Amino acid sequence: MRNDGTNFDTMVIGAKMGGPHQSHSNGRRPAHPGNGDARRIAELEREVRELRRANEILKVYFAKELDLDVRPAPPALEFGPGNPSGTDLIPPTSRVPADPMHWAPARPQRASDEPRPMAEFRALGPIEAVVAGRLVDLGAPKQRALLAVLISKVGQPVAVDVIVEELWTGNPPPSAITSLQAYVANLRRVLEPDRAPRTPATVLRTFGRGYLLDNRVVEVDIDRFGERATAGWRALDRGRAQQALREFEAGLTLWRGQAFAEVADTAYVRPEVARLEELRLSVIEGRCAALLAVGAHEMAVAELEAFTQAHPLREYGCELLSLALYRSGRQAEALAVLRTNQKRLAEELGIDPRPALQHLENEILNHAPALDWRPLPGGGF
Template sequence: MANDRATAGLAGPRSAQAWRIAELEREVRELRRTNTLLRTYVAQRLDAGPHHDTGRPRTPAPPAHPQDTRRPAGERPPHRPAPHPHPAPAPAVVLRCLGPIEAVVGGRPVDLGSPKQRALLALLASAVGRPVACDVLVEELWAGSPPPAALSSLHAYVANLRRVLEPHRAPRTRPTVLRTAGRGYLLERRSVDVDVDRFTERAALAWQLQDSGDPHGALRAFDQALALWRGPAYAEAADSACVRPDGARLQELRLSATEGRCAALLAAGAHEIAVADLEAFVQDHPLREYGCELLGLALYRAGRQAEALAVLRTHQRRLARELGIDPRPALQRLQQQILHHAPSLDLRPPLAAQL
């Protein structure tokens, strides 16, 4: 009897321990099962998106803002064309033609070789994007008296320039800067940046700013345009028949831009600076009436009325003596306005300043 009680006392704790272990195992199985169910549920929700039917009424989403770029989950993004894989490359060569011909390749100046080789590049630069026949090039380079080997020399000059302008071009590959075109050669416009184009663009912008009442902006643009000049355009070939017309056109634009810059100085109130610049300009170009008109106005606004009248009268006599003509009406009107101290000659502030 005593032995049975002892055995029961030993079995009691053991049974309780076994029961506790069984309960823990059952709880672990339940947790695992719950965890599996939760993971399955979450995966289904993610696959179905926000419109998965849960059995509950759905609140309609607010309308998207016209500029709202958010998309509902699961909706494919709109098709957008991929960016161009090959953007337009920057010009490989920078040519400076407003003075002695210069070339910059890869950010560094290069040696263009002999005078005739430089003149050849100047001839081609005056017609960027247009082919120039070999016959014309030979005629211009040797001033109408080419030697028997002139054509061979021309081809050698072209080969030398190609090596200079495209130093990294692989052998026996097509040139992309100085190309063969029919029976002549051309400079490819997409591969060449010419200062002539930048000058005309900046000058056009300056006149536009001047007309819109922004003398300070116009002055900056005129300064940028005129700073590109270092001498006669296409200097090495300036006397050739095919370059002369464009050289004359560019020189006229340069003089007009110089006058425009002085007009911007006057509009900005810099009368004394304008007087100094215009006196030098009129001395070099005494028959340009607009320059003389600007000088008379600058002198008047600087408080030098007598000198302003003297300039206008001297110009009137010069026109009569050398050309047999009278000054244009604007000059005659300015002379009368200076005599009578017309209020219209006084500097008026820009419209923005008046407001």
């Protein structure tokens, strides 16, 4: 069955009107349609729209029947020109992710009355699994590494060849496939302890020549972190600094160490680890922006000094630290932060700081009123 809606519609129109290549017997162009023809065309267009909707419903239905991972694309995030800190501290590149699909991984929405997931996985640190409300023993290191690889692509099949390559770093023994099958069987017993013998697995499923974790019955802390991050930036952009602070802090508490600790250095998982680390750093910056927005300048200074020492080339962190110092009555130190950043960028990367930092330096020198903190309307909740 084709999933090309355009071809499907063309086929329907052709069938309704005598075929897409039907020619006129007199060789001349048809006359302009009268009222009857116009009404008939309108009816055909309505039927085509109805058939298109039916086609979309059928595609989703058959995808479910065939166990394919077909999900609607999430709506694009839209943000207004909110300015919670009195100056433009949240540039669009920091506020809005380039790829919403990777910013907050999509998963099927569950109704409030649906049962809890069969398993919950934690990958923002060493791999953990919770089944029936309890942490379970995931076994030997390679067995844990197998689960980590599958979590990194939850809802998507991972080929056996890829798993073997990652678990044995390109040098698998002759018994690798047998060992892998044993690891899968052990994990299935742990993740579905009540599954009847010889019944299909629901959580860790076989899919073609590979395995997948079914995202319809599991939850992953990575998804929750992405959702908290998105909610925090949205709230901050709308001037709801207290709400943003709560969202960012709730997201950061999910972290227990390096993401996918067991397999963080493997080629297959490394891009996901890097993406999550970048997201974590942006959420730390967002939390500090929220602290500034609620007037907690000294607390923001303490957080940002440690952050910029660990990540000196992150210009947004330097921008926030400079403003926090200025609002704490430390103008000279605020300027020193900007000038040190400018020198480092020139020496290490051969670039100038972005215009926002240059503008902030001028405003600090001129004691611009726009830099002064003002309570947000309505308390910013």
